[in-house]
Amino acid sequence: MSFGRLERSQGSQPMSEINVTPLVDVMLVLVVIFIITAPLLASSIKLDLPRSDAAKPGEAPKFVSVVVDKAGRTFLNDQPLALPELARNLAQTAASRPDTEVQLRADASVPYGRIVEVMGLAQKAGLNRIGFVADPAGKP
Numbered sequence: 001m002s003f004g005r006l007e008r009s010q011g012s013q014p015m016s017e018i019n020v021t022p023l024v025d026v027m028l029v030l031v032v033i034f035i036i037t038a039p040l041l042a043s044s045i046k047l048d049l050p051r052s053d054a055a056k057p058g059e060a061p062k063f064v065s066v067v068v069d070k071a072g073r074t075f076l077n078d079q080p081l082a083l084p085e086l087a088r089n090l091a092q093t094a095a096s097r098p099d100t101e102v103q104l105r106a107d108a109s110v111p112y113g114r115i116v117e118v119m120g121l122a123q124k125a126g127l128n129r130i131g132f133v134a135d136p137a138g139k140p
Contacts, residue, residue, distance in 0.1 A: 063101040063131075064093055066122070070107045083092050087121045094126035101129040 065074040066086070074086050081089065093100050102122045106115050122130055 062097055063103050065103045068106040068110050070109050090122055090125035098126055103131050103133050104125050105133045
């Protein structure tokens, strides 16, 4: 009786590599969840704040618009005024609210001396916050 050689097939070998794809998928889902919920957590604190008369919302900064056109005429808030009247109105404005800003708009052809004269009236009246208004470059 002869014994034949029994051949065995090699069994499956253990896998030595880790499949990272599911791990990456789970991590990306967690990142998306944190990105969405993080802003909601910051604003979810419910408070019942105490009431106070001192905690009033700030008023918008007040300004007056002074315009000098091509002819050299002056306008205060779109109302034409001579220089003495302009000085009086600016003084009244400064008396009621000294932090008022003067927004000065002048035509490009107005002489510099006229602009300085209007600025001097505003400063004499007590309005030291003067802003110059101009169009952005490249605009016709």
